[in-house]
Amino acid sequence: MTSAPTESTKVKNRRPRQAVHFGEPLPLGAHLCRASWLCGPSVTWMMLFLVGPLLFVVAMSFAQRGDDGEIVWRFTTENYARLFGQGALGFDPVQPLILARSLGVGLLTAILCLLAGLPVAFFIAGLPHRWKGAALTLVVIPFWTNLLVRTYGWQLILAPDGWIARGLRTANWLAADGELYPGWPAVLIALVCDYLPFMILPLYTSVEKLDPALEEAAADLGASPLRAFWSVVLPQIRPGLIAGCVLVFLPASGQFVIPDLLGGAKLALLGNAVQQQFGASRDWPYGSAIAVVALLVMGAGLWLHTRVTRGRREVALP
Amino acid sequence: MTVPSSTTFWFILPCRFTKTNPLQPAETNAADGSLVVECQQLTRRFGQFEALAGVSLNIRRGEFFSLLGPSGCGKTTLLRIIAGLDLPDTGELRIGGLPALHLPAWKRPVNTVFQNYALFPHLSVSENIAFGLRMKRLPSADIVRRTTSVMELTQILPLAGRHPHELSGGQKQRVALARALVNEPAVLLLDEPMGALDAKLRKELQLELRQLQRRLGITFVHVTHDQDEALAMSDRVAVMNAGRIVQLGTPDELYDRPKTSFVAEFIGVCNLFEGNLIRRTKQLLETETPLGRLRIELPATTIELSERSRLRLGVRPERIAMDGGQPGDNRLLGIVQSISSSGPETIAQVRVGDTLLRVTELNMGRRSVALHAGDSVELTISPGNFFLLED
Numbered sequence: 141m142t143s144a145p146t147e148s149t150k151v152k153n154r155r156p157r158q159a160v161h162f163g164e165p166l167p168l169g170a171h172l173c174r175a176s177w178l179c180g181p182s183v184t185w186m187m188l189f190l191v192g193p194l195l196f197v198v199a200m201s202f203a204q205r206g207d208d209g210e211i212v213w214r215f216t217t218e219n220y221a222r223l224f225g226q227g228a229l230g231f232d233p234v235q236p237l238i239l240a241r242s243l244g245v246g247l248l249t250a251i252l253c254l255l256a257g258l259p260v261a262f263f264i265a266g267l268p269h270r271w272k273g274a275a276l277t278l279v280v281i282p283f284w285t286n287l288l289v290r291t292y293g294w295q296l297i298l299a300p301d302g303w304i305a306r307g308l309r310t311a312n313w314l315a316a317d318g319e320l321y322p323g324w325p326a327v328l329i330a331l332v333c334d335y336l337p338f339m340i341l342p343l344y345t346s347v348e349k350l351d352p353a354l355e356e357a358a359a360d361l362g363a364s365p366l367r368a369f370w371s372v373v374l375p376q377i378r379p380g381l382i383a384g385c386v387l388v389f390l391p392a393s394g395q396f397v398i399p400d401l402l403g404g405a406k407l408a409l410l411g412n413a414v415q416q417q418f419g420a421s422r423d424w425p426y427g428s429a430i431a432v433v434a435l436l437v438m439g440a441g442l443w444l445h446t447r448v449t450r451g452r453r454e455v456a457l458p
Numbered sequence: 459m460t461v462p463s464s465t466t467f468w469f470i471l472p473c474r475f476t477k478t479n480p481l482q483p484a485e486t487n488a489a490d491g492s493l494v495v496e497c498q499q500l501t502r503r504f505g506q507f508e509a510l511a512g513v514s515l516n517i518r519r520g521e522f523f524s525l526l527g528p529s530g531c532g533k534t535t536l537l538r539i540i541a542g543l544d545l546p547d548t549g550e551l552r553i554g555g556l557p558a559l560h561l562p563a564w565k566r567p568v569n570t571v572f573q574n575y576a577l578f579p580h581l582s583v584s585e586n587i588a589f590g591l592r593m594k595r596l597p598s599a600d601i602v603r604r605t606t607s608v609m610e611l612t613q614i615l616p617l618a619g620r621h622p623h624e625l626s627g628g629q630k631q632r633v634a635l636a637r638a639l640v641n642e643p644a645v646l647l648l649d650e651p652m653g654a655l656d657a658k659l660r661k662e663l664q665l666e667l668r669q670l671q672r673r674l675g676i677t678f679v680h681v682t683h684d685q686d687e688a689l690a691m692s693d694r695v696a697v698m699n700a701g702r703i704v705q706l707g708t709p710d711e712l713y714d715r716p717k718t719s720f721v722a723e724f725i726g727v728c729n730l731f732e733g734n735l736i737r738r739t740k741q742l743l744e745t746e747t748p749l750g751r752l753r754i755e756l757p758a759t760t761i762e763l764s765e766r767s768r769l770r771l772g773v774r775p776e777r778i779a780m781d782g783g784q785p786g787d788n789r790l791l792g793i794v795q796s797i798s799s800s801g802p803e804t805i806a807q808v809r810v811g812d813t814l815l816r817v818t819e820l821n822m823g824r825r826s827v828a829l830h831a832g833d834s835v836e837l838t839i840s841p842g843n844f845f846l847l848e849d
Contacts, residue, residue, distance in 0.1 A: 356543050357576035359563040361590035361641065368564075371589075375580040 201428035209422030219429035235413075242410040243437065246393025249331040250339075250385045256332065257339035257384065264340075265347040276344070279337050287334065291401045294330045295321060298402075322404025330398045335391065339384040346380025390438050410434045493555070494519040494645055494677045495540060500549035501701075502535050509535040510546065511701035517645070517679060522671050524680045524688040527698035528724070533681045534573075536698075537647050540679065542566045554644050564593075569638035570647040574654065575630045577622035583633050584609065584618040590641040608640040611670070628659050635667075639674070648680040652687060664690050685725045689713065697721050713774075718849045722772045729815050730772045730847070742841060745769055748813045752788050755841040770847040773839055775818040780806070780829070783838025790837040797829050808835060 159171035166174070201219055204212040225236045264275045282290065298304060298321035305321075308314035320326050350373065358368035374381075396411025408416070410430060417427030495517040502510040509532045517523045525533040538544040539551065542563030551558050558566055569590065577586050584605055591601040609615045612632045622630060631651060638646055651667070652660045668691045671678045682688050688695045689709040696706040697720075705712060705721045716722035719730055733745035733752065743754045754771065783789070792808040792815065799805070799821065806817045806829060817837065829835065 351576065353572055353574060353576040354578060356563070357570070357572055357578070358589070358593075360541055360543070360568075360570045360572075361637070362564050362593040363589075364564055364593075367593060371592075372578055375578075 197428045201432045203425045205423045219426045242393045246389040249392035250389040252332045253339040253388045261343035261347045298326045326402040335388040338387040342380040342383040346377035496552040498550040500546040521693040522678045524692040524695045526688040531698040532701040567644040569643040571634045573649045575634040587637045608636045612636040645677045728772045733769045753841045754844045775816040777843035778817045779838045787838040794833045
């Protein structure tokens with residue numbers, strides 16, 4: 141086992157990766173030449189409108205707010221200190237709480253989507269072939285409606301005098317003065333419903349590839365259904381599971397429309413905080429700092445994802 | 459915990475855990491005659507297709523038992539029912555003397571070597587093998603010891619850290635075998651274990667598997683459509699067709715005394731023809747056939763033979779001699795239609811009357827004059843070399 145990695149590096153060194161064009165090996169110069177005019181436009185576009193502004197935001201997060209809300213280009217780390225709770229009057233938990241709450245909401249949404257999505261993925265994978273396409277279309281149908289429209293729809297459905305809220309009150313699952321909207325229940329319901337397809341689709345692709353013989357082998361070797369799921373099925377669908385969790389967690393923790401409209405403007409998340417700083421508060425440097433931290437958190441999530449999935453491949457191909 | 463007096467397993471397992479396998483008695487004598495699997499009138503339908511049409515079967519402890527038949531004959535369905543991966547519509551199944559149908563697969567004392575091995579791709583070879591023991595929650599020291607000894611036994615110890623996709627077909631087969639054997643099943647089920655291997659490797663593994671089974675004394679139930687494989691490895695073979703067992707016996711019985719034309723033609727090559735019974739003496743039947751008048755020794759199997767009844771007869775190509783023979787043999791005159799050689803044997807098509815007979819002869823280097831198409835040849839068949847078919 142110890143010799144395996146060196147062998148693979150040997151193979152890598154012996155055969156450097158070379159570009160191939162319709163089966164013909166391409167010299168590096170020709171490859172770069174070709175690539176430059178093919179990829180040039182999109183690279184220029186990304187540089188001008190994504191990387192440039194991003195660097196500007198990072199720079200701005202180290203600037204200061206002027207008295208009239210203008211940007212004063214004087215270096216400071218105060219924005220970050222404030223975000224992590226270093227207020228003028230000592231430790232102020234409000235801002236770190238927003239960060240923690242956003243991550244918590246993202247995580248909770250991902251977990252709820254996972255719990256709701258797993259059975260759906262298995263159900264679709266188990267359907268006869270000709271029905272699978274239709275079922276997958278049904279999963280993505282909500283995307284045909286604009287997010288904003290859907291969110292306003294939830295306002296009506298979950299309204300305090302709506303039939304769902306009234307029904308829950310009659311069943312005594314909701315306090316007499318309790319309500320779903322505005323509040324956390326409505327936000328979570330909407331988040332889970334909106335991001336569920338992002339969980340179901342990658343899960344489905346993994347579940348689809350499962351070999352039923354492996355489950356039989358597990359049962360044959362004495363694994364109860366639960367243990368077979370845990371020790372054989374789950375490891376097989378792990379790539380889809382991780383992809384789904386990342387795809388749900390990242391946008392859900394940065395979502396600002398849903399908490400704003402359904403949380404009754406009481407529940408600030410990262411997205412809301414950024415929106416507020418760039419809007420009403422006119423504190424662009426602080427808003428930038430929040431955005432940068434949000435970006436770093438998401439980046440860390442993605443890095444963890446690739447690391448875990450690549451880690452698997454490294455085990456698989458030593 | 460009782461230390462078993464039987465030492466059949468000592469080299470794989472210095473200490474056995476009765477807890478792990480409640481249905482297997484401590485004494486394990488190879489082929490002691492007790493029944494380890496009893497099937498009674500098992501039936502199974504898939505929609506319109508009748509996979510099993512009432513199969514009754516007893517498998518003795520310690521024997522190498524093969525289910526042989528063409529694809530779709532129900533042999534795999536029967537194996538899956540024994541494993542608990544499928545349920546029969548009607549019928550009864552006992553494993554180790556106890557009713558087993560109510561037990562789910564994971565509670566049955568059987569293990570399977572699957573056709574495509576079904577190794578867990580996310581686990582290494584040793585983890586694959588340890589899986590069954592882990593599920594039984596054995597102490598990890600025991601798991602390591604038993605896994606290691608079974609890997610030694612199947613000669614895959616150097617592969618311990620590899621993953622299934624880094625293994626060749628033959629290696630995968632060994633891992634699948636080790637993964638099942640390590641659990642010391644009361645019955646080991648093998649579903650076409652050689653199906654994906656090339657012919658040469660298959661021959662080697664057949665021999666090895668047979669030796670392994672003898673050493674371990676574990677009951678093997680082996681499913682195959684390859685008659686050579688079934689004959690070479692098994693103590694007993696059940697030939698299946700269309701959801702039924704058509705004949706059950708030792709490889710020699712099946713080859714020398716097939717009961718139906720299906721068995722005769724499925725196992726080996728044979729010449730089949732019909733005849734009218736003319737005369738019956740104490741030991742011999744005299745029949746009128748398209749080949750002429752033939753004397754046939756009465757088979758041990760009792761078949762209802764009325765005078766003048768129509769008989770179906772068969773003879774294996776290598777039981778027809780082209781050189782002399784013994785006094786008392788049937789003698790036929792024929793013309794060689796074609797002749798070819800497979801290396802070890804010469805295969806001749808000989809026309810006798812209107813019937814074409816296939817005759818094979820070992821190349822012993824004895825024949826001084828080579829046979830050619832068009833030569834006339836005298837064939838001799840000993841009366842004892844015919845078999846009578848029931849259908």
